[in-house]
Amino acid sequence: MKNNSYFFQYIVSILIITCLFVSCGKKDVTENIDEQILARVGDKTISVDEFIRRAEYTIRPPYCSNENYIHRKIVLNSLIAEKLLALEAGENNELTRNEQFQDYILGRQEQAMRQWLYHEVAYKKVKLDTNEIKKIYKLAGRTYKLEYCSVEDSSIARLIHKEVLQGNGPFEDACRKHLGIFEIPKREVNWNKQNNDVIQDVLFSEPLKKNQFVGPVQTDEGYCLLMKVTGWTERLVFADTDVQNRWNDVTENLTEKHAIQIYEDYIASVMKGKKVQFARDAFFRLAEIVAPYYIKTEEEKKEAFNKRFWKDEIVPGTIGGNIEQILDHSLLQIDGQTWTVAKLVKELRSHPLVFRKRKMNTSEFPEQLKLAIVDLIRDKYLTQQAYDKGYDKIGIVKRNTNMWKDNLLALYQKNRFLETVENKGKDYMNIITQNLNPYIDSLQAKYNNVIEIDTDEFEKIKLTRIDMFVIQRNAPFPVIVPSFPLLTMDNRLDYGRKSK
Numbered sequence: 244m245k246n247n248s249y250f251f252q253y254i255v256s257i258l259i260i261t262c263l264f265v266s267c268g269k270k271d272v273t274e275n276i277d278e279q280i281l282a283r284v285g286d287k288t289i290s291v292d293e294f295i296r297r298a299e300y301t302i303r304p305p306y307c308s309n310e311n312y313i314h315r316k317i318v319l320n321s322l323i324a325e326k327l328l329a330l331e332a333g334e335n336n337e338l339t340r341n342e343q344f345q346d347y348i349l350g351r352q353e354q355a356m357r358q359w360l361y362h363e364v365a366y367k368k369v370k371l372d373t374n375e376i377k378k379i380y381k382l383a384g385r386t387y388k389l390e391y392c393s394v395e396d397s398s399i400a401r402l403i404h405k406e407v408l409q410g411n412g413p414f415e416d417a418c419r420k421h422l423g424i425f426e427i428p429k430r431e432v433n434w435n436k437q438n439n440d441v442i443q444d445v446l447f448s449e450p451l452k453k454n455q456f457v458g459p460v461q462t463d464e465g466y467c468l469l470m471k472v473t474g475w476t477e478r479l480v481f482a483d484t485d486v487q488n489r490w491n492d493v494t495e496n497l498t499e500k501h502a503i504q505i506y507e508d509y510i511a512s513v514m515k516g517k518k519v520q521f522a523r524d525a526f527f528r529l530a531e532i533v534a535p536y537y538i539k540t541e542e543e544k545k546e547a548f549n550k551r552f553w554k555d556e557i558v559p560g561t562i563g564g565n566i567e568q569i570l571d572h573s574l575l576q577i578d579g580q581t582w583t584v585a586k587l588v589k590e591l592r593s594h595p596l597v598f599r600k601r602k603m604n605t606s607e608f609p610e611q612l613k614l615a616i617v618d619l620i621r622d623k624y625l626t627q628q629a630y631d632k633g634y635d636k637i638g639i640v641k642r643n644t645n646m647w648k649d650n651l652l653a654l655y656q657k658n659r660f661l662e663t664v665e666n667k668g669k670d671y672m673n674i675i676t677q678n679l680n681p682y683i684d685s686l687q688a689k690y691n692n693v694i695e696i697d698t699d700e701f702e703k704i705k706l707t708r709i710d711m712f713v714i715q716r717n718a719p720f721p722v723i724v725p726s727f728p729l730l731t732m733d734n735r736l737d738y739g740r741k742s743k
Contacts (some may be wrong), residue, residue, distance in 0.1 A: 282319065290642060295706070297318075297646075302726075303727050317732060326653075327686040347593065348647060369502050376497060381450075390473055391427070403422075403469055445458075453474055453475075514621060530608060530612050
């Protein structure tokens, strides 16, 4: 179908969906705005913030996983080695000429730009009322004891809710009657800024009473959560540092909550009057083709995740083998413009779809696909706002973009080098010690005159021993930093010069 005569009546007003915007409010590139440069490698730099995030937001290998000085030097050498490999690869090579690579880096840049947009138009403008902070502070020490059930069918959840509120039997009986549950699950929930935002609001906005019924609460996974408060404990804090930490956590949580509301209003103003119209036949053909790609078992998702983020390879994206048959079909109209399927596929390379429901069945997929495409379009308009404000030139955005670009260039150069040496049957530790350590040493010598390290600033850095893998929810690119570069075990800083 190449004409627009069959555009059907499914019309999505983007104003309606602003409350489910991509959560770029979770601070990532917006932290530590006045950056302290730790190391320079030619025209490439590593900030103190980047050093800490690369060390703590992903899993470090055992040979540098502790917080001691020797392990910190290995971390620094590894990050400098990554920059050296990127420098060695150069700006004109097979990878940089690859269109998918270019689109991926563009997508990383534009996601950082939208995060900065959120910071500037929403987060910075929040003015909290001290009384509101005090109110939540009083509840932040509670740990609620709950009985709960999760219901996939929202109509059944509403029915249970109605029966309990009307006094037609206790919560337990309603769950047994409608869900066949004979033992109600129990759990404890404390105030935590990492909690689901909706659950946090429900449990910690107002004091709850014993035996109070709460819900239904819609979760990110598409379930309705019903809860009964069976009691709570209170953790009191007396030390000044503990009091201040709790106060700061509550303040940050409330700031983000209010910032999200400000940002929703901003999105509403940007998207006012804009609607998406889908071409029925092309859309459902697209949904049929791509559904197997997006609807996967947990094991398949885990395997795909590991392939993409843990192996030293760049995996070309695909969303279905038969999509070439409909690439020139008109898919949708927005603001007087027609998108073909080919245009959507192109957009997906710099903005993968973000589904509002993490768990869905085949019958739900077309509706969720529509919403994901609409959210992608909304982000394009927000990105244009960021370009108009010059946020592509903001230093912290450029640093975040270059971090990903240099990481992929380093992987490219590393693989090129390893193709020239014998490493068959070796594990990664032997490859590093026998092949990569000498290679990195040679690059340190080659680029010695353009390497600077702020050793005074380095001495101040402290790292944690806790293994973390940090992601941001509801973002096209959820992983915040690249995996740790497995390049060198060298713990000596015997190259370059000290920054003045």
